[in-house]
Every structure is written in C-alpha cells, then in structure tokens.
Amino acid sequence: MEFFEVISAKFNYWIYVIIMMIGLYAMIAKNNMVKKLIGMSIFQTAIILFYVSIGVKDGATIPILYHDQVHAGHHHDDHGETAHHESTDDHHASTSGDHETDKYGYPTRHAPDVVIDGNDFANPLVHVLMLTAIVVGVATLGVGLAITQKLHREFGTIEENEIHDLIKSGK
Amino acid sequence: MIEQAPALILLFPFFASIIVALAGIRVPGVSFPLTVISMFASVLSSVAVLVRVMNDGVIRYKLGGWEPPMGIEFRIDALGALVATAVSAVGLLAAIYSKRQVPAETGDRVSQYYTLYLLLMTGLLGMVITGDAFNLFVLIEVSALTSYALIAMGPRRASLAAYKYVIMGTIGASFYLLGVGYLYIKTGSLNMVDIHEQLIARGIFDSTAILVAFILITVGVWIKMAFFPLHAWLPNSYAYAPTTSSAVLGPLVTKVMIYVMIRLTFTVFGADYTFGQLEWSEVVVWMSVAAILVGSISALAQTDLRKMLAYLIIAEVGYMVGGVWLADDIGLIGSIYHIIADAFMTLCVFLFAGIIFAKTGKRDLNALDGLFTKMPLTMVGFLVGAFSLIGIPPTAGFFSKWYLIQGGIASGNWEYVIALLVSSLINAVLFFRIIEIAYFGAKPAEGHGDHHHAESHDSKISEAPLSMLFPLLATAALLLAIGLYNKDIVAIIAEFVSLSNLGAILP
Numbered sequence: 001m002e003f004f005e006v007i008s009a010k011f012n013y014w015i016y017v018i019i020m021m022i023g024l025y026a027m028i029a030k031n032n033m034v035k036k037l038i039g040m041s042i043f044q045t046a047i048i049l050f051y052v053s054i055g056v057k058d059g060a061t062i063p064i065l066y067h068d069q070v071h072a073g074h075h076h077d078d079h080g081e082t083a084h085h086e087s088t089d090d091h092h093a094s095t096s097g098d099h100e101t102d103k104y105g106y107p108t109r110h111a112p113d114v115v116i117d118g119n120d121f122a123n124p125l126v127h128v129l130m131l132t133a134i135v136v137g138v139a140t141l142g143v144g145l146a147i148t149q150k151l152h153r154e155f156g157t158i159e160e161n162e163i164h165d166l167i168k169s170g171k
Numbered sequence: 172m173i174e175q176a177p178a179l180i181l182l183f184p185f186f187a188s189i190i191v192a193l194a195g196i197r198v199p200g201v202s203f204p205l206t207v208i209s210m211f212a213s214v215l216s217s218v219a220v221l222v223r224v225m226n227d228g229v230i231r232y233k234l235g236g237w238e239p240p241m242g243i244e245f246r247i248d249a250l251g252a253l254v255a256t257a258v259s260a261v262g263l264l265a266a267i268y269s270k271r272q273v274p275a276e277t278g279d280r281v282s283q284y285y286t287l288y289l290l291l292m293t294g295l296l297g298m299v300i301t302g303d304a305f306n307l308f309v310l311i312e313v314s315a316l317t318s319y320a321l322i323a324m325g326p327r328r329a330s331l332a333a334y335k336y337v338i339m340g341t342i343g344a345s346f347y348l349l350g351v352g353y354l355y356i357k358t359g360s361l362n363m364v365d366i367h368e369q370l371i372a373r374g375i376f377d378s379t380a381i382l383v384a385f386i387l388i389t390v391g392v393w394i395k396m397a398f399f400p401l402h403a404w405l406p407n408s409y410a411y412a413p414t415t416s417s418a419v420l421g422p423l424v425t426k427v428m429i430y431v432m433i434r435l436t437f438t439v440f441g442a443d444y445t446f447g448q449l450e451w452s453e454v455v456v457w458m459s460v461a462a463i464l465v466g467s468i469s470a471l472a473q474t475d476l477r478k479m480l481a482y483l484i485i486a487e488v489g490y491m492v493g494g495v496w497l498a499d500d501i502g503l504i505g506s507i508y509h510i511i512a513d514a515f516m517t518l519c520v521f522l523f524a525g526i527i528f529a530k531t532g533k534r535d536l537n538a539l540d541g542l543f544t545k546m547p548l549t550m551v552g553f554l555v556g557a558f559s560l561i562g563i564p565p566t567a568g569f570f571s572k573w574y575l576i577q578g579g580i581a582s583g584n585w586e587y588v589i590a591l592l593v594s595s596l597i598n599a600v601l602f603f604r605i606i607e608i609a610y611f612g613a614k615p616a617e618g619h620g621d622h623h624h625a626e627s628h629d630s631k632i633s634e635a636p637l638s639m640l641f642p643l644l645a646t647a648a649l650l651l652a653i654g655l656y657n658k659d660i661v662a663i664i665a666e667f668v669s670l671s672n673l674g675a676i677l678p
Contacts, residue, residue, distance in 0.1 A: 136308075136344075
C-alpha cells in the first residue's frame with residue numbers, strides 16, 4: 001500500500017520520467033531517422049509536462065485576471081479580494097458594464113490594486129518558460145527534419161544502417 | 172553608448188544577422204562586410220566591458236530595467252568579460268577567413284550561411300554574459316541549432332554527422348533544462364546568483380533534488396562539450412563541416428561550454444558544495460585523464476588532418492574539465508587560461524587546415540607534402556599554433572599547461588600530471604610528423620599512382636591569399652602575445668578565482 005502512496009503522491013514525476021524514457025528509447029533504438037526525431041520530440045515534450053506540472057496548485061485557476069475583477073477591485077475595495085472567485089464563473093461579465101475609455105476609445109487601464117492571493121492561481125512563470133521551450137523544440141525538430149531531408153537527397157535513404165553501409169562501401 | 176556595451180556585445184551580431192538575412196538574398200555582396208563589421212564592433216564592446224569590469228567590478232545589466240531576480244540580467248565579472256573578448260575575437264578572425272571559402276563551399280547560400288554564423292556568435296556571446304539559468308538554456312539552443320545547420324552545409328558525410336549532433340545535443344540541452352527545473356522547484360528562482368543565495372538561505376544543500384539537479388546539469392553540459400565518453404558527436408562533425416564552420420565551432424563551442432560549467436559550478440552551486448560536500452573530484456579527474464589519453468591516442472591514429480585536430484579538441488576538453496575538478500586555485504587558473512589559449516590555438520590550426528583544404532583540395536596529411544617552400548608564411552602561422560598545442564614556451568599553450576600541471580601537483584593528482592605530459596608528448600609526435608612531411612616531403616607514393624597527380628598540383632600551389640593569411644598570422648601573433656602577457660591575463664583570472672572560495676574549503 002505504501003508503494004502506491006509513494007507513486008500516487010508524485011505521479012507527475014513518474015509520468016514524465018516514463019514518457020521521457022519512451023522518447024530516449026526511440027532515439028537510441030530506432031533505425032529510421034524520422035522515428036528518432038519523433039522520439040526526440042517525445043523526450044522534449046516530457047520535460048515540458050514536468051515543468052507545467054510543477055506550476056499546479058490545489059484549487060487554483062489559470063493565472064488570468066479578468067477585466068471586471070480589476071474593475072470591481074478598483075471601485076469596491078471592500079470586497080475586492082473575493083471578486084475573482086465570482087467572476088471566473090461569469091466570463092461575459094467583462095463585456096457588460098460601462099467602462100471609461102481614453103481618447104482613442106480603448107478602455108482606460110487601471111493599476112490592478114485588487115488584492116490577489118497567489119495561492120488562487122497556478123504559477124504562470126513555468127508556462128512562460130515552456131512557451132520558449134516549445135519554440136526551441138519546434139526549431140530543433142525543424143532542423144532535424146531538414147537534415148534528414150538532405151540525407152535522403154544525398155543517400156536516397158533515411159535508414160541509419162543503410163547510410164552507414166553506403167559510406168563504408170565508399171559510394 | 173558605453174553604458175549599453177554589455178548588451179551591444181551580442182546585439183551587434185544579432186541585428187547584423189537580421190539585416191544579412193533580409194538584404195543578403197538580393198545583394199549577397201553585403202553579407203561578408205556586414206559580418207566582419209558587426210563582429211569588429213562586438214570585439215570593441217567586449218574590450219570596453221573588460222576594461223570597465225577591471226576598473227569598477229562586476230557589471231549587472233538589467234534587461235528592460237526589470238530588477239533581478241524577476242527580470243533577466245546580464246552579469247559580467249572578470250571571467251565573463253575575458254571569455255567574451257576571446258570569443259568575439261575568434262569570431263572576427265574566423266569571419267575574415269571565411270571571405271573566399273564560404274562562396275566556394277556553400278555556393279549560392281552565402282547570405283544564409285552568414286545569418287547562421289552571426290546567430291551562432293549571438294548565442295555563444297550570450298551564454299558567456301547571461302546571469303539567468305533559463306536564458307542560458309535558450310542561448311545554448313540558439314548556438315546549438317545554428318551549429319547543426321552550419322555543419323550540415325558541408326558535403327555528404329557532414330549531414331550524417333550533423334544529424335548525430337542534433338540527437339546528442341538535444342539530449343544534453345534537455346538534461347540541462349531538467350536540472351534547472353529541479354533547481355527552480357527548490358529555490359523558486361532562475362537568476363544564477365539568486366539561486367545560490369536561496370540555496371544557502373534555505374539550507375537545502377543536503378536535498379536529493381539539488382543533487383539530482385547537479386547531476387543532470389553537469390551531464391547535460393558534458394554532452395555539449397564532448398567530454399569523454401560523451402564525445403561521439405564531435406570528430407565527424409568538425410572534420411566534415413565546411414572549413415569556416417569548423418574554424419569557428421572547433422575553438423568556440425566546447426570552450427564556451429567549459430566556461431558554462433565553471434559558471435554553474437562556482438556561481439550557482441558554489442565550490443563548497445561541488446568540491447566540499449560531494450566527493451567526486453577524484454572520479455572526475457580520472458575521467459578527464461581518460462579523455463586526455465583517448466583523445467590524444469585517437470588523434471595519433473588519424474590520417475585526416477581535420478579529424479586529427481577534432482580528436483585533439485577532445486583531449487583539450489579533458490585538460491580543462493580536469494583542471495577545474497582538481498579543486499585547486501592554481502588548477503582553476505590554468506583551466507580558465509587554457510580556455511583562452513585553446514580558443515586561439517584551435518582556431519590557428521583549424522584555419523591552417525582550412526587553407527590547406529582550399530589550396531590543395533585534399534584532406535589527408537600527405538596534402539602537406541613540401542609546403543614549406545611553397546607557402547612559408549602559412550607554415551609559420553601553423554608552427555606557432557602547433558608549438559602552442561605541444562606546449563613550447565613562449566606560446567600561450569606552455570603557460571596554461573604550466574599552471575595546470577602545478578595545480579595537479581599541488582592537489583596531489585599525479586595521474587592528471589602524467590596524462591598531461593603524455594598528451595604533450597603525443598602532440599609533439601603528431602605535429603613534428605606534419606612538420607616533417609611539410610619540410611622534407613611525404614614518402615614517395617606507394618603504388619597509388621599518385622605521382623603525376625601530385626605534380627600537376629605542385630605547379631599551382633602558392634601562398635594563401637591575404638584574407639586567409641591575415642587571420643592565421645594574427646592568431647599566431649595573439650598566441651605569442653597571450654603567452655608573453657600571461658601575468659596580466661592571470662591577474663584578470665585571479666580576480667574571479669579569489670572570489671570562488673576554493674582556497675577556504677581545502678585542507
């Protein structure tokens with residue numbers, strides 16, 4: 001029983017390690033170069049999963065402040081702290097209600113002086129980091145596929161052992 | 172302007188890369204001058220930063236005015252400024268060399284090549300000056316992605332080597348990213364200095380998560396720097412890449428990764444943790460001994476000039492990793508000095524290899540047959556580089572080895588000292604073999620029917636053009652200068668080493 005508790009308490013780590021190992025296996029064991037790159041992508045995605053999972057908090061929501069949350073907080077400071085709980089249920093609230101506009105017709109921006117409790121929101125930093133990591137992953141995959149294409153043009157195959165044979169035979 | 176110098180170090184090549192990418196397609200002629208000008212401006216900025224760091228101490232440049240640890244900062248201390256200067260100088264010299272070779276080897280893709288080249292320099296310079304662990308990951312990948320492409324622009328086998336590099340490099344960078352994730356969980360920070368302060372403030376050095384982070388980051392960085400036994404991607408990549416690519420990747424990528432290892436070891440984890448708490452110095456020094464011996468002996472077995480030099484890089488990586496893990500301040504000084512010296516001597520010999528390839532079209536050592544009389548200046552430049560790799564005074568290579576050996580003796584790691592001496596001996600054999608071929612001529616071709624072939628070549632081989640000769644001779648002169656002014660450079664390095672707290676933790 002204790003064994004299951006150990007696993008379930010940290011299941012996100014277990015899952016990311018398992019996915020990562022699947023990717024690593026494909027990178028090492030597969031002979032087809034596109035399959036290797038798929039493995040590489042899985043490997044990178046596992047790390048993205050790991051990062052996103054460490055930003056999760058119990059009972060927290062996505063780290064976005066709706067307009068009326070800020071708005072409500074600005075005008076009614078007395079119950080500003082609870083405002084965001086109501087508003088998450090009612091997204092349309094933000095479009096209703098009259099808000100001030102500046103000279104260009106855009107809503108005036110108020111400094112969000114509503115009291116925000118960090119525990120109510122998932123950690124946004126890891127999401128931002130992973131946006132960058134996703135871009136890096138896509139770029140790596142793109143370069144990898146481009147090189148595979150070049151290999152196919154030059155050797156006529158994307159099986160690694162066949163390319164090695166071609167090189168050994170001096171063609 | 173001087174206030175912004177830290178950012179300008181990498182903004183010059185970065186913006187130049189965008190201009191080259193846009194304008195170079197229509198007017199390929201602008202690519203080369205723009206590259207050289209921006210690299211020159213980058214060198215000037217690095218020198219300005221180095222001077223400022225030496226006068227006023229550490230520069231903390233806050234990007235966008237956001238206060239660290241929330242904002243990203245460039246944090247440049249004496250070590251960072253010194254390495255940035257060396258990196259930008261190597262980038263400039265290799266760029267000058269590229270003038271004729273890039274059109275010759277990449278055909279109509281000149282502007283694309285220079286775009287990648289400038290982005291590579293942006294990534295490498297950024298790695299040196301950034302003070303943010305995640306920013307470092309992005310810059311590692313910027314430089315890695317561009318180097319994959321720079322290698323893959325070579326002939327057939329280069330593509331296969333580049334593919335292997337993609338796979339290995341991605342594993343390395345991913346490990347690093349994962350390690351940073353564990354550090355973030357435990358400290359809630361990504362700023363390198365702040366991570367270290369948090370580690371101390373929270374007293375979590377005993378935590379397993381920190382240990383895991385340390386292992387992941389170290390192994391990731393080792394893969395990227397081709398530390399034996401994680402070196403498999405390197406030899407073919409550098410041997411078959413276009414000559415300009417190997418002239419810039421060979422000296423820089425591995426050396427900058429060693430800088431990153433030093434930065435992470437001393438700034439993020441701290442010497443107390445790495446050498447005091449973990450007792451791995453012995454093991455890592457033995458690994459570096461293996462790296463030195465394997466690299467040197469493999470180099471001895473090569474007949475391809477650039478492949479031989481690539482194996483020498485693996486041995487040199489062993490020198491530097493070992494020097495850091497001796498956990499001795501003199502060894503650390505030697506390691507950092509060797510980063511600078513090795514960047515220039517590797518550049519020197521790779522430029523030489525590139526010139527030989529451009530002139531003779533051959534890759535193997537016999538291409539050097541009797542070149543002393545035909546291209547004397549090129550050979551002089553090469554001799555300085557070779558003497559430096561062997562470790563003959565007064566070249567830079569002698570002084571770095573001197574400090575490394577002193578560090579090895581002071582910390583009692585005799586196996587490291589012996590490996591260094593054996594490797595120097597092997598280097599001597601390697602380079603005197605080349606000198607012999609170049610001076611006295613190769614042995615008569617043994618039934619290869621090579622004779623008339625060689626003679627037809629003979630007539631048209633002459634001294635290398637100025638665009639190739641200048642960087643080679645300038646590098647040779649710099650090697651001598653670095654050697655002769657070793658006291659001043661060591662003074663800069665000592666500034667960093669004295670802060671590293673190494674002396675305090677050793678018995």
